[in-house]
Amino acid sequence: KNQVEQSPQSLIILEGKNCTLQCNYTVSPFSNLRWYKQDTGRGPVSLTIMTFSENTKSNGRYTATLDADTKQSSLHITASQLSDSASYICVVDLQTGANNLFFGTGTRLTVIP
Amino acid sequence: TAGITQAPTSQILAAGRSMTLRCTQDMRHNAMYWYRQDLGLGLRLIHYSNTAGTTGKGEVPDGYSVSRANTDDFPLTLASAVPSQTSVYFCASSDMAEGDTQYFGPGTRLTVL
Numbered sequence: 001k002n003q004v005e006q007s008p009q010s011l012i013i014l015e016g017k018n019c020t021l022q023c024n025y026t027v028s029p030f031s032n033l034r035w036y037k038q039d040t041g042r043g044p045v046s047l048t049i050m051t052f053s054e055n056t057k058s059n060g061r062y063t064a065t066l067d068a069d070t071k072q073s074s075l076h077i078t079a080s081q082l083s084d085s086a087s088y089i090c091v092v093d094l095q096t097g098a099n100n101l102f103f104g105t106g107t108r109l110t111v112i113p
Numbered sequence: 114t115a116g117i118t119q120a121p122t123s124q125i126l127a128a129g130r131s132m133t134l135r136c137t138q139d140m141r142h143n144a145m146y147w148y149r150q151d152l153g154l155g156l157r158l159i160h161y162s163n164t165a166g167t168t169g170k171g172e173v174p175d176g177y178s179v180s181r182a183n184t185d186d187f188p189l190t191l192a193s194a195v196p197s198q199t200s201v202y203f204c205a206s207s208d209m210a211e212g213d214t215q216y217f218g219p220g221t222r223l224t225v226l
Contacts (some may be wrong), residue, residue: 004155034214043117043203043217044156089155093213101215103155 002027004092006104013111017080021107023073023090031094035064035075038106039086047075049089080111116140119204119218126194134189134221136204142177144207146171146215149200156203162187188211194225195225 003083006026013019025033032051036044048064050073057064061078077084087106096099117138126132138145143164148156148171158171161183176198178190187206191198201222205215 032212041220043205043219044215045217046214047214049214101158103157105153105155 002094002102004090004104005104006088006090006107008107009105011110013080013109013112015080015082015111018076018078019080019109021075021077021088021090021109023075023104025071025073025090025092025102025104027092027094027102028078028106029094029095030092033064033066034091034093035062035073036089036091037086038089039073043091077109080109082111082113085109085111117204117216117218119202119205119221121221122219123222124132124224126191126223128195128225129193132194132223134191134202134204134223135215136187137185138187138204138206138216139185140206140208141184142206142208142211142216143184144213145178145181146205146207147187147189148203148205149173149198150203150220151200156160157180159186159189159202186221194223199223199225 035047036048038044038046050066064078067107073101080102089106090104117180118136146161147159162168165184201220203220204218207213207215
């Protein structure tokens with residue numbers, strides 16, 4: 001069964017600290033793995049996209065890694081800011097097209113001063 | 114650029130009534146999607162359209178219908194709402210030229226009583 005699981009479910013960190021969010025998937029065959037950020041009351045916004053052949057992609061303080069062999073991805077946030085408080089969603093594309101995306105339930109990150 | 118807009122922002126609807134959620138994009142993306150997001154679950158695809166004039170069923174299509182008369186608009190209709198359709202609905206669009214990255218609207222919060 002194609003699934004995307006994220007951990008932890010929620011996380012609280014101090015401003016300025018780093019954190020890493022995890023994503024494990026069983027989607028196969030997959031073409032892309034994406035990370036989205038969703039602020040409360042807003043739609044998700046794309047942070048990174050990696051093809052199955054890439055193993056890292058950065059977007060400012062956000063760095064995503066991918067290990068296609070173990071079917072794991074992580075999103076590392078460096079020097080967190082209050083504005084990083086949001087849900088982070090891992091999304092895996094089935095090779096058959098953009099209408100075959102599998103969404104994780106997200107990690108709710110809260111950054112406190 | 115407005116990107117992708119949805120209306121209404123929120124709505125309370127009596128069970129059995131019909132309603133159309135509106136979605137418009139100004140990015141000339143070929144593909145559009147409707148998702149619902151429920152607490153504890155990942156985004157689930159309701160219907161999609163790969164290009165104007167075509168539509169397809171997603172993971173949870175029952176009770177919903179869509180049309181794609183032109184590139185910009187993709188309305189979602191609930192013919193006879195039921196309480197289980199209480200959710201937050203997100204419209205999204207994508208284009209192959211942008212790696213099929215989906216751009217999401219701000220969402221419509223629907224409560225069916």
